[in-house]
Amino acid sequence: MNDSPDTTGAETPTPAGTATTPPPAGPNGSGLDEAALAAVAPEVLAGSLTEYFQAWGRRIRNGESGALPVLVGLVVIVIFFQVEQSQFLSTGNLVNLFVQAAAFILFGAAEVWVLILSEIDLSVGYVAAVGAFVIAELIAAPVNFPWWLGIIGGLVVCAAIGLLQGSLITRLGLPSFIVTLGGLLGFEGVMLELANIDKTAVGGVMSLSFSSPVYNLVNANMSVALSWIALVVALAIFAAVTITSATRRRRHGLSAPPISISILTIAVTAIAGVVLVLICTLNRGNLTPLRGVPWVIPIVLIIILIYSFFLGRFRTGRYVYAIGANPEAARRAGINVARIRTFGFIMAAVTAGLAGLVYMSRQGSISTDIDGGNLVLFGVAAAVIGGTSLFGGKGKMLHALLGGFVIAAVFNGLALMGISAAGQDIATAIVLIAAVTLDSLVRRRATAR
Amino acid sequence: MPRMAIYMSISQSGLATGEAPQNGGGTLLSLKGITKTFGPVRALTNVDLDVPPGKVTALVGDNGAGKSSLIKTVSGLWPPDGGQILWEGREVHLHGPRDAEALGITTIYQDLALCDNLDIVQNMFLGHEPLQHRLLDEASMEIKARDTLKELNVTTVRSIRQPVASLSGGQRQSVAVAKAVMSEAQLVIMDEPTAALGVAQTSMVLNLIKTLSSRGVAVLVISHNLVDVFEVADRIAVLYLGQLVTSAPASEFDRQSVVEYMTSGTAGRQAGNGAPQSAA
Numbered sequence: 001m002n003d004s005p006d007t008t009g010a011e012t013p014t015p016a017g018t019a020t021t022p023p024p025a026g027p028n029g030s031g032l033d034e035a036a037l038a039a040v041a042p043e044v045l046a047g048s049l050t051e052y053f054q055a056w057g058r059r060i061r062n063g064e065s066g067a068l069p070v071l072v073g074l075v076v077i078v079i080f081f082q083v084e085q086s087q088f089l090s091t092g093n094l095v096n097l098f099v100q101a102a103a104f105i106l107f108g109a110a111e112v113w114v115l116i117l118s119e120i121d122l123s124v125g126y127v128a129a130v131g132a133f134v135i136a137e138l139i140a141a142p143v144n145f146p147w148w149l150g151i152i153g154g155l156v157v158c159a160a161i162g163l164l165q166g167s168l169i170t171r172l173g174l175p176s177f178i179v180t181l182g183g184l185l186g187f188e189g190v191m192l193e194l195a196n197i198d199k200t201a202v203g204g205v206m207s208l209s210f211s212s213p214v215y216n217l218v219n220a221n222m223s224v225a226l227s228w229i230a231l232v233v234a235l236a237i238f239a240a241v242t243i244t245s246a247t248r249r250r251r252h253g254l255s256a257p258p259i260s261i262s263i264l265t266i267a268v269t270a271i272a273g274v275v276l277v278l279i280c281t282l283n284r285g286n287l288t289p290l291r292g293v294p295w296v297i298p299i300v301l302i303i304i305l306i307y308s309f310f311l312g313r314f315r316t317g318r319y320v321y322a323i324g325a326n327p328e329a330a331r332r333a334g335i336n337v338a339r340i341r342t343f344g345f346i347m348a349a350v351t352a353g354l355a356g357l358v359y360m361s362r363q364g365s366i367s368t369d370i371d372g373g374n375l376v377l378f379g380v381a382a383a384v385i386g387g388t389s390l391f392g393g394k395g396k397m398l399h400a401l402l403g404g405f406v407i408a409a410v411f412n413g414l415a416l417m418g419i420s421a422a423g424q425d426i427a428t429a430i431v432l433i434a435a436v437t438l439d440s441l442v443r444r445r446a447t448a449r
Numbered sequence: 450m451p452r453m454a455i456y457m458s459i460s461q462s463g464l465a466t467g468e469a470p471q472n473g474g475g476t477l478l479s480l481k482g483i484t485k486t487f488g489p490v491r492a493l494t495n496v497d498l499d500v501p502p503g504k505v506t507a508l509v510g511d512n513g514a515g516k517s518s519l520i521k522t523v524s525g526l527w528p529p530d531g532g533q534i535l536w537e538g539r540e541v542h543l544h545g546p547r548d549a550e551a552l553g554i555t556t557i558y559q560d561l562a563l564c565d566n567l568d569i570v571q572n573m574f575l576g577h578e579p580l581q582h583r584l585l586d587e588a589s590m591e592i593k594a595r596d597t598l599k600e601l602n603v604t605t606v607r608s609i610r611q612p613v614a615s616l617s618g619g620q621r622q623s624v625a626v627a628k629a630v631m632s633e634a635q636l637v638i639m640d641e642p643t644a645a646l647g648v649a650q651t652s653m654v655l656n657l658i659k660t661l662s663s664r665g666v667a668v669l670v671i672s673h674n675l676v677d678v679f680e681v682a683d684r685i686a687v688l689y690l691g692q693l694v695t696s697a698p699a700s701e702f703d704r705q706s707v708v709e710y711m712t713s714g715t716a717g718r719q720a721g722n723g724a725p726q727s728a729a
Contacts, residue, residue: 252588255610313584322564322575329562332546333576393566 049260069438070386070402073431077406081413088413092284095294098276099218099362101408102300106355107375108382108400109307113347115383116311116324117340118392119176121348123165123183124379125372128356130187131158132366133194135357136206139214147213155353161187162349166342176345188372195368204368208360217299218361221292224281230298231277239266296358303354307347307397320344325393355379381428382407385435406431477502477537477667478523478554478636484531485518492518495532496693498686500636505658505668507678507699510688511711516671519688520638523669524556525549553635559644561625565614569606570594572613573628597627601660605653619650626657636667643677655681675704689714 081088107124114121135154138145145153165183169176195204208215222230242262249256280293311317319340322330331337355375360366384390385406386399410431414424478500485493493515500506510516521527523534525543533540536552543549549556563572570587573594579586594609603623606616613621622642629637639658643651658681662668672678678685679699686696687710694714706716 249588252592254588254591255608315578315580315585318567318571318575318578318585321566322571325564325566326562328560329564329575332562334547334550335576393564 049258049264052258052261067387067396067398067402070399070406070435073385073435073438074402074406074409077409077413077431081409081416085413085416088416090284091279091282092286093412093416094279095284097405097408097412098280098297099294100412101404102218102296103355103359103362103375103404104378104382104407105300105304105401105404106351106358107379108386108404109304109397110348110351110355111376111379111383112388112395112397112400113307113320113344113351114176115380115388115390116320116392116395117344118324118327119169119341119344120180120380120390121165121176121183121345121352122180122376123161123187124348124352124355125370125375126184126187126191127158127161127349127352127372128359128375129191129366129368129370129372130161130194130356131155131353132356132360132370133191133198133201133206135214136208136360136366137194137198137201139212140200140206140209151214151357154357155350158349158353158356159346162346163342165349166345169345170338170341184373184376191370191372192368205365206367207365210364214357214361215364216295216361218294218296218358219364221280221290221294222298224292227277227281227293230293231273235266235270235273238269242266296361300358303351304397304401307351311397316340316343321393324395378407378428381432385432403435406435475501476535478669479535479538480519480523480532481535482532483519483522483529483534485515485522485527485529491691493522493529494691496688496691498693498696500667500669501684502635502667503662503665504683505662505670505681506684506686507682508669508671508686508688509673509675509678509707509711513690514688514711515691516688517640518691520556520640520669520671523549524554524638550632553633554638555629555632555634555636556638557622557625557629557640557642559640561621563613563621563624566612568612569598569609569616569624572624573597573631575628577632593631594627597631598623600664601627601630601657603627603657617650618646619653622646622650622654623657626661630661630664630666634666636669637661638669638671640671641673642670643672643674651677675707678707679704687711 078089087093107128110124111121131154134157135150137143138153139147139150143150161183165176165179168174168179192204195201195206198206200206210219221227242265246256246259246262276297277293280297281291283289283291285291311320319330319335320343322333322335323337323340327337330340356366359370359375382403383395383400384403386396386401386403388395388399388403407428410428411424414427419427476499478498480496480498483493483496483498484491496515496519498506498508498519508516508519518527522529523543525546525548528542528544534543535541541548541552543552546556564575567575570590574590579589581589591609598604598606598609601623603620606620606623613624616624626637626639642654642658646654655677658668658670662683670678670681679702682699684696685699685702685707687694687707689710692714694710695716709716
């Protein structure tokens with residue numbers, strides 16, 4: 001009998017019953033050691049802030065770096081650009097940066113849905129274009145749908161595309177890389193055809209009316225008062241949910257983060273929110289006053305929040321992770337693997353439609369010149385830079401948010417410095433490779449120990 | 450609820466009898482003349498095997514003896530070509546793993562079927578998560594998982610919220626067993642549970658098997674390791690070239706005789722009960 005090369009060899013347990021008390025740990029403060037188990041009521045282990053940070057450090061050393069590399073990277077990028085160009089951190093440019101990031105974040109979120117499943121979707125760029133064209137054509141003459149019906153129509157078309165591709169992949173067992181590569185080519189054609197049959201799309205461009213809410217999504221702002229009210233309400237709900245869920249868990253004798261951690265989380269979120277709203281509500285206009293949070297910012301945050309909640313708290317979300325890590329185990333557990341996978345592709349396509357909507361709103365129009373091939377790669381890059389694994393089972397919507405920000409910051413900063421598109425692409429490539437390298441170095445160090 | 454009914458009747462019949470009689474009254478699972486062929490290859494020939502409740506039955510045999518074929522038949526993956534499967538004396542037809550699961554047969558394969566990225570609780574409830582207001586009921590899952598692990602004396606994991614990837618081989622095995630226990634399995638089939646485990650971890654898994662059988666669960670263990678087999682098994686069944694050559698209480702064997710059965714299908718110096726059943 002050989003000792004298997006297992007990573008936790010140092011903590012190889014002694015036979016049950018004679019187990020020694022293991023070292024306390026658990027970043028969630030949930031270390032149920034033998035004594036705790038025997039006493040039925042397990043105490044929250046990381047009882048203090050210090051222990052929590054120790055556990056956190058241990059987690060990073062164990063290769064569970066999470067979002068840390070990308071946060072560090074973001075700080076480095078911001079400092080670099082601020083040193084190079086002092087307007088980088090001006091309110092006007094920061095708001096511009098947030099808006100720029102919105103489409104990247106949504107493309108990243110679309111990829112996170114399928115990357116967790118250990119699949120990939122190369123078609124999201126042109127699916128977004130198709131969605132945008134459908135929306136633009138539905139709300140323009142001669143159809144003249146109300147804006148919300150137009151958006152729903154575009155998203156339904158995207159969902160149907162996701163269903164089609166997902167069914168081909170799961171029911172026929174085709175590789176997602178090939179099916180969505182077909183989608184990348186095919187939906188560009190569909191987009192061209194959509195522009196072709198609509199006589200109002202002059203030269204392949206559908207322009208949005210300046211009064212349309214679709215245009216105002218990015219180009220109009222919440223009033224200053226509404227911005228602050230929305231922030232306060234959101235923070236109050238967040239604080240209430242965080243505190244009550246931790247209290248409820250503690251009452252049931254379950255592992256829960258120490259109260260200081262809950263308070264710290266709430267405080268950090270509150271500071272981030274206040275800074276965000278403060279930046280957006282300061283006057284950033286040159287001639288006329290311009291202030292308030294662009295509508296797209298809370299909308300993207302809410303989408304990311306809903307997706308995270310779904311993945312974390314619903315059965316289907318749990319199964320997405322299970323299938324990504326071990327489809328055979330999921331199948332044996334009675335999970336309908338094909339259905340969940342198809343659902344992942346539908347969500348990717350719908351999210352692509354939302355990204356197309358934001359993209360179109362920012363441009364004020366949608367044109368057949370849209371480079372869907374590039375957009376999908378930025379989507380994958382955003383997800384991966386944020387920390388989502390290409391090998392499945394590991395990824396969060398937060399990763400798309402952070403990764404989308406990094407890409408937008410690189411583009412924005414280089415444009416401010418007057419560097420060409422060629423330079424921007426090369427810089428983005430370097431950031432992508434650096435992010436993945438850092439992640440793999442941390443992981444390798446963890447397995448080498 | 451029907452599964453609950455099965456559970457009740459089994460535990461009653463299980464208490465009544467000690468040894469497994471031939472009529473199947475005290476037998477949980479009974480195989481009669483099971484045959485399985487793959488084209489010209491006969492994987493199993495006329496296999497008769499009784500698995501009593503609350504006992505550990507070890508299924509041993511050399512490579513290619515048909516151990517895997519037999520457990521795949523019992524777990525519903527490969528329906529047999531001939532013979533009968535009796536569950537508590539009634540004939541059953543297993544057309545898939547779900548049928549076996551519905552009866553209360555859980556198979557723990559060597560790969561354990563765990564998701565590395567999910568934590569212990571999430572793995573234990575995978576596919577059967579309780580809901581509250583349509584959301585995952587994490588609290589009740591965590592309480593039930595904690596209690597089940599405690600009943601099984603699994604006390605070495607640091608946190609039941611740690612991902613399965615961070616567990617040792619023995620701990621992973623414990624999670625797989627706890628999952629089976631929680632699904633109210635009456636028969637747990639374990640395929641080489643101690644393969645690739647260290648000494649301490651092996652002893653942990655063997656203890657787990659003993660705990661399981663003391664709870665009234667029948668355990669069918671496939672193993673190559675005779676030291677382990679003699680430590681936990683109440684009964685030993687030997688497969689040789691697709692035939693069951695002997696099946697008797699473990700006390701009637703010694704290591705030498707089991708090795709002889711495994712390698713030649715007969716035991717020269719063994720005068721025990723195995724002889725009448727052995728194939729010539």
